[in-house]
Amino acid sequence: MRPRRFGARTGETQLRSEEYRLLRDLISERLGLFFGPELRSSLERRLRERLGVRGLDSFADYYQLLAYGAAGHEEWDEAAELLTTHETYFFREDYQLRAFQQEILPLLAKKERKRMQIWSAGCSTGEEAYTIAMLILDSGLFEPLADWEIRVHGSDLSKRCIAAARRGIYGGASFRATADVARGRWFVPSLVEEGKSGVSASVRSLCHFAQMNLLDDERTNLVGKCDVIFCRNVVLYFDAAARKRVIDMFYERLVPGGVLLLGHAESLLNVSTAFELLHLKEDLVYRKPLASTAKP
Incomplete structure (x- = not known):
């Protein structure tokens, strides 16, 4: 956004x-x-x-x-x-998605409590949230799936975008970074919009969408505690005060050890010192300390 x-x-x-x-x-x-x-x-x-x-x-x-x-x-x-x-498409910024699937998800799969919540904040028309769900399913780390409570929560300021995300039907531009094998596995031909594809039921079952202003504390509190928050190319366009307010809110929404993934042009420099910078093979991400008295 x-x-x-x-x-x-x-x-x-x-x-x-x-x-x-x-x-x-x-x-x-x-x-x-x-x-x-x-x-x-x-x-x-x-x-x-x-x-x-x-x-x-x-x-x-x-x-x-x-x-x-x-x-x-x-x-x-x-x-x-x-x-x-709302510029978005499936499997956008693949290097970061590889870090998520290959390095972050294996850590989450070791949790004693088989519950995982991931928030796609500023999800636009839903491609990012559905991509996250596809990566979770594709990893094979959460089998049998019935033993896990997994929720991918997508939110956006736009009511129309959220309506499109819930509809889950997409055309060509959304697939410009999608491999044929992924498109064949996770999508089915739409029965209501000719030439378009719908997200499969298995992917849909993990995703939930809601309109949300990231500055509305009452709404963001409803998200609950998250293991991972994606907020890519959103706070880049906020003023300094709003950016800090949203990042502070993300800090509170994350569980200890939870991870925040921003867009490639975004950082927390001069915004917050509460997070640890975590160096992964494919990306740099921000992590809420496991045990700390630090405040945003």
Whole structure:
């Protein structure tokens, strides 16, 4: 999830400097997304569409709707759809997935309590969460599966993305990094959308999806304790305060020894010192210490 870029058009309602600052700060506070000066025109064009839908005359009116209006909650959902893009596909960043399957999962398979929860935070349309489930099943480490309680929890800010994830039907672009053998094993031809493929029942059975704002503590608390959290290419687009708040929340959601996997361009430098940096063969990941008094 990241801010979308769009060019501005002339001859339409303009976003004034004070309106820009008000909307920028409100969006940052509520969604965590930060629209700096280089993204001002993107913000203006996308939100201008909502002015037309709502019959508003100015961006100041739109700010009032978001901040104080009776329809504000509903409008936040619409704004979130416009302000974010969801670039994802199955088996993305394969080096990190190899580290997960070959080095992290074997450790989790040794747990005395046969329960494992993994959170795909910012899962977009579900490809990442389903990929995680496929890797778990493919590893063969959790047999017989009936002896284990395994849950892959996918969450995203977008209601439409979560609806697509629950539907679990995908087209060509989602498979651009999927080997033929994996596609043949984990997918079946869709009976409702010609030319597309649906996720198999065995994979679906491990995955659960919910709309969630990572800044909403009440919602994130519902996830429970996690052994692994994937949050790739999400906090990169947050402002510093929101980034720290989310990372602190992840720290609390992880069990001692739990692992946090970020995107390749993301790090916890100047964000948190609470995690240990774990050097794996394929990747560097962050681990919550097994026993520590350290705080984020």
